[in-house]
Amino acid sequence: MTDEKQEMIDRVYAELENVIDPELDIDIVNLGLIYNVDIDDADNVKITMTLTAMGCPLAATIVSDIKSSLEELQEFGEIKEVEVDIVWSPQWDKSMMSRYAKIALGVHES
Template identity: 55%
Template sequence: MEPTNENQTEELKGRIMTALEKVIDPELNIDIVNLGLVYAVELIDENCCVIKLTLTTMGCPLADTITSDIMAAMQSISEITSTEVKLVWYPAWDTSKMSRYARISLGVR
């Protein structure tokens, strides 16, 4: 890949992560990025994105809500015309994956 394409890909992934910061976990009232729930953003081609994420607990009743919110947030990225959300359970989520902001907000040491 040419350096400019690599830079464009990284810039696009950065904008995707910024959009995902608007997706709030309804129970914890913190965004899914700062909670450390987003494990990967993969660009299949220039218009298709796969977002791999986990949830704080298996069987979380809010999975559909969070997925819908992700799809809505992705509409702000004009280059992406197709988004797939894949739930993954490994590695298991724990509080060490949270950002400093999320830890402070939730009072986690």
């Protein structure tokens, strides 16, 4: 992977930190919901993620917020299309959260 591509992936992750899970009030990156960000040779972005629970009623809202958070990168031609792929494997659990998210939510590790 080129340095330029890695920089753009890092920028996408930074923008995704602005997407807040409406139920938990923590961003989706620190919650550990983002499994992968890939940018192809045509500058299309594919985000592979999960949700905290199957059947989450806010899935469409979160996907919409993700796409909105990346609009500025699209407007400046840095990325093209954004695809969000929601997967259920591996299943999300609290161990995937960052230390910040665990502290904010009062999750104690044993």
